[in-house]
Amino acid sequence: MPWMDVMADMALAPWLVILPLAGALLAGLWPAAARWWGLLTALLTLVMALLLALQVHAHGPMILDLGGWAPPLGITLVADGLASLMLLMTAVVGLAISLHALGYLAGEGRGHWFWILWLWLWAAMNALYLSGDVFNLYVTLELVVLASVALVALAGGAAPLVAAMRYLLVSLLGSMAYLMGVALLYGAYGVLGLQALGAQVALSAAPMLAAVLMTVGLLAKSALFPLHVWLPPAHGSAPAPVSAALSALVVKVSFYLILRLWLTVFPALPLSGLDVLMGVLAAGAVLWGGLMALRAPRLKQVVAYSTVAQVGYLFLLFPFLRAHPEGWKAVVFFAVAHGVAKAAVFLAAGTLQRAAGHDRLADLGAVMRGRLKTSFALGIAGAGLVGLPFTGGFIAKWLLVQTALEAGLWIWALVVLGGGLLAGAYVFRLLGPAFEPGPADRGRPLPAVMEWVPLALALLTIGLGFAGTPALSLLARTLAGGGG
Amino acid sequence: MIRRRFTSPLVLLMSLTLAGLLIVVVLDLPPQPGLAAPVADAMDRSGVRHPVTAVLLNFRGYDTFLELAVLMLAVLSIWSLGLRDPIPARPVQGPVLHGTLRHLIPVAVVTGGYLVWVGSSDSGGAFQGGAVLGAAGVMLMLSLPREMPMPSALVQRLGLSLGAFAFLAVGTAGLLTGHGFMGYPPAWAYHLILGIELAASVSIALTLVLLFLGGRSRRVRHGR
Numbered sequence: 001m002p003w004m005d006v007m008a009d010m011a012l013a014p015w016l017v018i019l020p021l022a023g024a025l026l027a028g029l030w031p032a033a034a035r036w037w038g039l040l041t042a043l044l045t046l047v048m049a050l051l052l053a054l055q056v057h058a059h060g061p062m063i064l065d066l067g068g069w070a071p072p073l074g075i076t077l078v079a080d081g082l083a084s085l086m087l088l089m090t091a092v093v094g095l096a097i098s099l100h101a102l103g104y105l106a107g108e109g110r111g112h113w114f115w116i117l118w119l120w121l122w123a124a125m126n127a128l129y130l131s132g133d134v135f136n137l138y139v140t141l142e143l144v145v146l147a148s149v150a151l152v153a154l155a156g157g158a159a160p161l162v163a164a165m166r167y168l169l170v171s172l173l174g175s176m177a178y179l180m181g182v183a184l185l186y187g188a189y190g191v192l193g194l195q196a197l198g199a200q201v202a203l204s205a206a207p208m209l210a211a212v213l214m215t216v217g218l219l220a221k222s223a224l225f226p227l228h229v230w231l232p233p234a235h236g237s238a239p240a241p242v243s244a245a246l247s248a249l250v251v252k253v254s255f256y257l258i259l260r261l262w263l264t265v266f267p268a269l270p271l272s273g274l275d276v277l278m279g280v281l282a283a284g285a286v287l288w289g290g291l292m293a294l295r296a297p298r299l300k301q302v303v304a305y306s307t308v309a310q311v312g313y314l315f316l317l318f319p320f321l322r323a324h325p326e327g328w329k330a331v332v333f334f335a336v337a338h339g340v341a342k343a344a345v346f347l348a349a350g351t352l353q354r355a356a357g358h359d360r361l362a363d364l365g366a367v368m369r370g371r372l373k374t375s376f377a378l379g380i381a382g383a384g385l386v387g388l389p390f391t392g393g394f395i396a397k398w399l400l401v402q403t404a405l406e407a408g409l410w411i412w413a414l415v416v417l418g419g420g421l422l423a424g425a426y427v428f429r430l431l432g433p434a435f436e437p438g439p440a441d442r443g444r445p446l447p448a449v450m451e452w453v454p455l456a457l458a459l460l461t462i463g464l465g466f467a468g469t470p471a472l473s474l475l476a477r478t479l480a481g482g483g484g
Numbered sequence: 485m486i487r488r489r490f491t492s493p494l495v496l497l498m499s500l501t502l503a504g505l506l507i508v509v510v511l512d513l514p515p516q517p518g519l520a521a522p523v524a525d526a527m528d529r530s531g532v533r534h535p536v537t538a539v540l541l542n543f544r545g546y547d548t549f550l551e552l553a554v555l556m557l558a559v560l561s562i563w564s565l566g567l568r569d570p571i572p573a574r575p576v577q578g579p580v581l582h583g584t585l586r587h588l589i590p591v592a593v594v595t596g597g598y599l600v601w602v603g604s605s606d607s608g609g610a611f612q613g614g615a616v617l618g619a620a621g622v623m624l625m626l627s628l629p630r631e632m633p634m635p636s637a638l639v640q641r642l643g644l645s646l647g648a649f650a651f652l653a654v655g656t657a658g659l660l661t662g663h664g665f666m667g668y669p670p671a672w673a674y675h676l677i678l679g680i681e682l683a684a685s686v687s688i689a690l691t692l693v694l695l696f697l698g699g700r701s702r703r704v705r706h707g708r
Binding site for chain 2: 011014017022025064065067068069073113116117120127136139142143146147153180184188189205
């Protein structure tokens with residue numbers, strides 16, 4: 001296609017940072033129009049993310065020296081398969097969250113704060129995906145933390161404030177650990193670029209300590225069991241669009257950073273021991289999160305515990321990294337499928353909660369029977385979380401099990417399958433009230449967009465069931481490090 | 485308290501282990517020249533004469549831009565939490581305080597402005613200048629007998645985002661004119677950097693004063 005050739009030379013990556021940042025600044029200046037800035041930003045960012053994914057797919061990874069200063073002096077932006085897939089997932093989920101928030105926040109006096117903080121969060125996540133520099137990554141990480149903590153506190157009241165404070169403290173501890181790792185790496189090698197570090201890191205004490213500090217710090221931010229205790233209250237008590245953003249996107253951000261570090265900076269370090277430890281924690285997360293989801297009395301709490309469980313799968317990354325060269329791609333596809341499905345579930349939950357005025361599972365039956373579109377969305381997206389056939393979750397779990405079996409790690413395959421059973425149980429528990437006989441009630445009147453957006457996202461999880469091949473071929477255009 | 489009895493020794497043990505590990509590893513690090521040589525080589529194209537300013541505003545300007553964004557986001561986050569408590573009225577002070585203020589504030593403003601300007605050739609810059617200006621603002625707030633009249637909400641927001649806006653605008657212009665995102669045309673670098681530093685110092689000073697005050701004032705728009 002001729003237009004692809006013209007596009008090949010264009011630097012698209014910076015625009016994925018500029019657009020949301022400009023949107024965030026403008027929304028902050030004109031809070032009265034914040035939602036329109038938000039919507040415009042969401043649309044433009046999605047277009048740009050699509051173009052970037054196409055460009056990377058056609059021409060391979062691109063490295064951009066900021067200000068024309070080549071590393072080691074300057075900072076680079078790296079737009080490769082992994083980054084552009086995460087950007088695209090964030091843009092799709094982000095647009096859905098923005099549209100849903102139009103309805104969810106309608107009539108709320110403090111609604112503009114959501115838009116301002118949400119656009120900042122979006123800009124920070126995009127900047128993080130694209131950054132190719134360990135210190136710059138730290139700055140973007142701080143932005144992500146500040147914006148998400150403020151978003152958690154936005155619900156107001158004691159419980160969200162306590163949750164936000166706990167989240168802030170855990171995140172700061174994680175950031176400090178990460179920063180110590182950055183300092184150690186700079187002290188040992190005198191460079192900050194991911195690629196440059198990857199070319200130099202060899203087995204010795206300083207990079208080992210840096211790797212442990214950075215990984216553990218980021219694990220706390222991703223809420224891997226047993227560092228998960230802050231997540232359910234924070235994700236469960238936030239406004240629904242915020243819960244969706246946190247569970248679908250923010251948790252993936254620190255996972256992405258761990259993956260990026262181990263792919264480019266630390267591939268020379270041995271994983272022995274770490275892979276088993278991570279696998280055990282992952283299994284613990286799947287089990288504990290699943291069991292807690294079976295017991296939680298409120299709809300959004302169930303979904304939040306489901307995130308604890310599903311974060312477990314993400315950290316099967318470590319056993320896979322050691323045993324299977326392509327294994328991480330299965331985990332990334334799982335992260336994408338989970339992001340879309342979890343956002344759909346949280347948004348649907350938000351719609352039901354607004355319609356019923358509460359989210360106690362036991363009393364939701366009438367509204368679930370009255371709001372069939374939303375219940376249907378909850379069902380399909382729930383099937384995606386379980387990994388039932390014809391959903392993205394199915395392909396994702398298929399890839400995970402296949403990878404585990406190819407690498408001879410059948411025990412992790414059992415974890416995936418067992419986790420699927422638990423997920424099945426709690427998703428049926430979510431849907432159960434809808435199937436009880438009784439009257440149907442549409443509850444409070446709601447804008448139509450709050451019903452259509454979860455449904456569209458849920459249908460997208462089915463679309464993702466057919467996206468395995470293009471996603472994997474995009475991921476094949478990822479910059480790996482180590483001597484590169 | 486029972487929980488603290490168990491967790492405190494654990495926290496102490498973990499901190500000591502980490503400190504010990506860090507000491508052992510850091511002492512063992514080979515001498516490392518870092519990036520002093522590449523920075524020195526590129527100084528003539530940076531537009532400024534002081535290496536720290538060259539790194540902060542030019543070579544790694546993107547980091548500094550995002551740091552400005554962190555400061556601004558901190559204020560926005562605090563504003564999103566709610567209104568601030570009004571400063572309680574204090575007794576009218578004697579002539580000494582007022583006389584001192586009348587001398588100190590102009591000195592602080594001149595010092596802050598000088599620090600921003602001198603940053604291009606010597607130690608100084610937007611953060612240092614902004615800190616001095618911010619301190620002057622906090623001093624003024626504390627010593628007035630009553631609440632200082634705050635500027636309108638729009639002016640507060642404009643001042644707060646001035647630095648980030650200027651930086652983003654210049655950075656985007658660099659992208660559009662072929663100098664790369666966050667890049668300057670070398671001939672213009674000095675003027676652009678000085679302009680960004682001035683704008684940033686205003687925002688930083690205002691950020692510090694607003695952080696000191698806590699939540700948003702009643703004049704920052706509450707409704708949609």
